[in-house]
Amino acid sequence: MTGAEYGLDLPNIQAGVVRPRPPHYVACYLILEVLDAEAGRTLVERLIPYVPNAQDGAGSDKPMIGIGFTFAGLRALGVPEETLDSFEPQFQEGMAARAHILGDRGPSAPDQWESPFASGEAHIALMAMASSKEQLDAAMDAAQHLLDGLQKVRLIYRLDLQQLPTGRTHFGYRDGIGQPLIDGLGMEEFPGQGPAIRPGEFLFGYPNEMGGISVGPSPDEFGRNGSIIAFRKLHTDVAGFRRFLSEQSETPEQEELLAAKMVGRWRSGAPLVLCPQADDPELGADFQRNNDFRYLEQDPKGFACPMGSHMRRAYPRDSLEHERVAANIHRILRRGATYGPMLPEGVLEDDGAERGIVFILIGSNLHRQYEFIKTQWLQDGVFINATEEKDPLVGQTDDPQTFTIPDKPIRRKVTGIPRFVTTRGGLYAFAPGINGLRWIASLGKSPSTAL
Numbered sequence: 001m002t003g004a005e006y007g008l009d010l011p012n013i014q015a016g017v018v019r020p021r022p023p024h025y026v027a028c029y030l031i032l033e034v035l036d037a038e039a040g041r042t043l044v045e046r047l048i049p050y051v052p053n054a055q056d057g058a059g060s061d062k063p064m065i066g067i068g069f070t071f072a073g074l075r076a077l078g079v080p081e082e083t084l085d086s087f088e089p090q091f092q093e094g095m096a097a098r099a100h101i102l103g104d105r106g107p108s109a110p111d112q113w114e115s116p117f118a119s120g121e122a123h124i125a126l127m128a129m130a131s132s133k134e135q136l137d138a139a140m141d142a143a144q145h146l147l148d149g150l151q152k153v154r155l156i157y158r159l160d161l162q163q164l165p166t167g168r169t170h171f172g173y174r175d176g177i178g179q180p181l182i183d184g185l186g187m188e189e190f191p192g193q194g195p196a197i198r199p200g201e202f203l204f205g206y207p208n209e210m211g212g213i214s215v216g217p218s219p220d221e222f223g224r225n226g227s228i229i230a231f232r233k234l235h236t237d238v239a240g241f242r243r244f245l246s247e248q249s250e251t252p253e254q255e256e257l258l259a260a261k262m263v264g265r266w267r268s269g270a271p272l273v274l275c276p277q278a279d280d281p282e283l284g285a286d287f288q289r290n291n292d293f294r295y296l297e298q299d300p301k302g303f304a305c306p307m308g309s310h311m312r313r314a315y316p317r318d319s320l321e322h323e324r325v326a327a328n329i330h331r332i333l334r335r336g337a338t339y340g341p342m343l344p345e346g347v348l349e350d351d352g353a354e355r356g357i358v359f360i361l362i363g364s365n366l367h368r369q370y371e372f373i374k375t376q377w378l379q380d381g382v383f384i385n386a387t388e389e390k391d392p393l394v395g396q397t398d399d400p401q402t403f404t405i406p407d408k409p410i411r412r413k414v415t416g417i418p419r420f421v422t423t424r425g426g427l428y429a430f431a432p433g434i435n436g437l438r439w440i441a442s443l444g445k446s447p448s449t450a451l
């Protein structure tokens, strides 16, 4: 099917939802509190011209501005109750209330989160991302001006993010390789990326993988072209991760192999299924090859890429032999960006700096996408017959974990895996289409003055 057949309304879809982030980026995430509905709606109205849409050329030098609203935020903006009621219950509850289900306990529990994530004051989430600091600064200056005269909209949180000099994440891995291909959008397809996923999995109002149309909040004018976002700020204990790798290994080569087994890719990005014995950095950097594999056909027992590795859990591809369709209904778009300074290579002691990743996970159904992946695939092991295990890299728990690495003649059980990732905050947001933004801005206006 083509975009035309799906009737994809590109000028009304936020570009940030469907376009990948630029290869080199600096970014800023802001959270605002709305103390007065009309002031909040005025801000939304002022922001609309700055939000690029999916028809604007990819790679344009305009900064990517994205906007989303929490459930509390929509209420603060005066969105009517019947519309609020039309959101799925998980969204209405909000991420902090779902934390016990998502595995956010102990140091990751909402009572430990940074303000304002669990406070109910986080209303509007804004993202600005650009290819250079100059571009971003210009966008931020404009945003500052947009708040002029709006005392009842408060900027309550700001997080600056930028790509590390290595171009990788703090743990040292190349990220952002595995990403679903949205059918009909006309984006470049990389070998192994398919099968193409129907747009309704990521946008309301379009055919989805369940054989129906993804139903968004009503009215259609508000919900259509919108998406649901899970925002996660995750602190990464890089020194702890490095110490763990070194304690478990006798040589640097063994360290790298263990790091690769935990994720399913060497830190270069090269997938274990294609190069199980040694890293192949050229393959890791080659998007024409680095995703082109299948588990069941090439590594059914996980001797190359363990079933419990992060990547194989997060998207088991063809591993679920008789449930191929099932994997397709649990896909999400991932936009990850790093914050905080890099811990210099080789340092094994924590320097106390805050560093980690912010993920924006995009879909149209929290229940069967983000929450399913997090609870059933990352935090549980039933589906891979490892009921006692969690994701070795991101499965959060205070009890030391175990990770099984299939090997011959006997498998290896890595024990005593500590917590490497701690949630610092998170929220669920609705990212409306441009039409939905206009609808919000028009609330409270008489039809003649509405946009």
Ligand code: HEM
Binding pocket: 169, 171, 173, 174, 175, 176, 177, 178, 179, 232, 234, 236, 263, 265, 310, 311, 312, 314, 315, 332, 334, 357, 359, 361, 370, 373, 374, 378, 393, 394, 421
């Ligand atoms: C600090 C936390 C995390 C780190 C360091 C991390 C790191 C990685 C890395 C290195 C990869 C392999 C590169 C790639 O295929 O793009 C990956 C893949 C992936 N991760 Fe994570 N991740 C984290 C958290 C999460 C969370 C919370 C989710 C979802 C709930 C998630 C979902 C995925 C998915 C869906 C893939 C792609 C798998 C594929 O397409 O084969 N990750 N991650």
